[in-house]
Amino acid sequence: MLVYFLGNTWAQLFPDTSKVENWWKTRGGRGKTPKWNSALQFLNPGPFRLKEHAIIVICCSAAGDDNGATMLFAAQRLFYDLPPNATTIVLSLISIGLFGYGVCGFLRPICVWHPEAVYWANLPIVKTLQDLHWDRYQDSRQLRYFWYTVGGMAIYQVIPGYMFPWLNAVLIPCLASQNATGYKASVLTNLFGGATTNEGLGMFSLCFDWQYIGGTFLAFPLKLQLHQFIGIGLCSLVMLAIYYGNAWDSRSLPFMSTVLRTDSGKVYPSRAIFPGGRLGASLLEKYGTPRLTGGFAYGLLMANAAVSSFAGTLLYSLTYILVWQIGALFVHVVLFLGKDIWRSYRQSWKGQYADPHHTYMAQNYKDTPLW
Template structure:
């Protein structure tokens, strides 16, 4: 039957269920548009068969997340101890993935499942207050037992323990700078310095977040989309089991199935992570054809190729991200990926920037003949440019892929600033105004008013502590400029990430400024970036946790204590895990290619950017070979300004809403394939299409009840098995037990190997 569309105003509804019931009373087969007008921010919700189609942040707030608050305890001895113990595990795993071919953030679902198991066992097997109430001689044990085991393991205790763990894992980006020093400069940073510096970046980021809460946390449109699977799992596990029994069955069945299946692609049959029909078809072709096919279709190993048409069946790399990101973000990213294929191939095969002399994809520095650049000779033990040695060695060269990545990265930064000012400035003013006038009507924000808010001066104290904890090699004025730059850019990055689930890497801007302030000093460039870009990255992660706390009704003051404690734990764990990895895997991490288990792409990229920007005068000046990289900041701003002028005159052109074209997202994804493992791209697109295009629009009821839940369960199951395999067979316990070699698990490390995992040719 054809679906007709009518409009119906539904007002004065107390909850999402009431809104849905009202729509169903009207008709259970037609599609309805429900309009809700906030001051200066009209929104539209479409109903299909009485079920809302989740599109906007207000839809998420009203229909996807329950505002129920049972008033249960949050910060208890049990939640603190379990969170502290599991935080060590979560931070360690996140640090391990920093040195993997694909950087995967440990799923909160994996962590919360582990904590849930421990918490329910604690609740069941440890004595409670009731255990001693009828035993006169042991009544003195009653308060002690209640302190240790206060009863049912509730949602808020569970959430606090999980947030301690996820916060602890946020320090891996800062610790990466110390890994660079160990690998490329043979400099072992003092442990105290490293821990204090990591604490400084995290707390400074948290201080910024606290002051920006009215803009980046409180409003409904600040969703932090990737948190939604986590919220769905929390509420499913803890709310009325009689109403959620079906969801629980689906959840645990999915977790079990995902865990059992993950053994196959990650251990027994790794070819499934890069199924490439073109690579298989080229097995008997000439070397030239096979090398070309590797560049275009290969992608199952780090820096192999673009992975065009490859399919991955390994969920640990696909993740539920694209089951939660809004469709507007995804189709902008698809445009960017398409342009990335065209741009990278055009640069390489036209020999722009002498690309044919270097690997197709690489984050290393090279000599003109394609050999690795001897940076140790040029910068020496004092980490400063030796002009005499530089004259002998000559200037370093970059691969075409790295230049392309640097250019598109700067376009994205320029576009981020321009897009936020042009398209979001009205929203920003309105949000701040409504918070100050106490007229913000997001139901989750209103529900949190029963709890005492953390005063702004708490966050100001954090900023002061973070400032003095920052033991740095930078001069005092460079340190202050770095922090100021981070504070300036943070609101732009937070707003875009919260609205779209997409962050813009601002590292290029920070390193550019550092290169101008500290020429010839790559390590100073690293530290400048740490107190600017890493502060921004940390602020986004912590803001997402604050939003999670708002959805789950965790008291704000408890959130502050939880995140500070998690930050302190993470400072120690991340550094402790990084040290043995860098020592034991040194050769692999320094290799331009790496393996399918370990990769130095992240640290290599950090080092290359630091080196090149410390030589900004030689490489990026008007007479330098890469002058288009810094110009990219302006190039990224201009099209957005033109787009804004078009939007003011023609808000909609045909079926396209002009303001839904988000150029910084497109630019970001134009450089998405320039490092790492690319065989997962098509699979993530297909997951996004199935979830956000088909299920969300055609089956909104299933989407609302199960989409985020199933995504979180798939993450939890896959990463639980990866954790087990890491210690059982991947060597984390000291003994590696590789699966026997066969066609689906070729021995790619053999000196005689000619094929990658996907059977594209190995390019030497």
């Protein structure tokens, strides 16, 4: 939204070539316009349109999304007191990003050009851009209600964001049992707690802060949401079974936690165990081997089981996020979508596209070659 206002303000206030040409002719200018007029053409080529707005949104989204490699450098600095070199970080992130963009370029026939390649989370953004640039009539009911909604959300956000942060998570079962103590309070917290990180499963929690709710899930199909709800329910049951069944001696540790723990349940002193980046044998004997909570260990186990190759397992030992379910994903794609992928690549090599939208784009714009 901010880009929309800034772009239109720039196009209106900054002098463009047509205004300069008219001014130059009124002053008696003849022939070609001054050379500095070309600079104005570059700075303000014309009205702020949908294409410019979309490019800005894509660049901002790419810059705003975090790179998984940053977690490696962050862990090295936070937990082992080994600050990495700034040059190493910058060059690593650039090389990893360029490699990822290159891989995405090779996957265009199935990830971009395929008619079923629909990214539901981006549909609200696409619809907003279209409404802002294609529906400029003042009597447009759709655009008018859009601005009403934006204004109402901006005013309402002050209430949960600044006045009553308690509205971020309203836990009715917890409010109804404020006087509970001991084991009963612990069970209620594990089931219904969720106002803070790793407090509990957050069952039946109500959130009135649109910043946390977001609009992404409103664009997901109901079938996809149903599958997500089933998965969340099954994971919740498994976590409860692991903890209250005392699997891996889980009852001696907190119910939910993503950090290393000692046998007594305290945070494991990773920095003290690795003085100068090297493992201290005497310190390891003093503090013992680190432990994981049952729920977190189960999550890592499922992620590791999904990685079916030795190379994937080796990478997973470094950071499981980078290879999350690569093995299962690869096998599923080959078995269920292999023929469709092969057909899509063959059609792209011949210049044939099943998606009419991409066919229109290919007729009017040159595509980036694979090399």
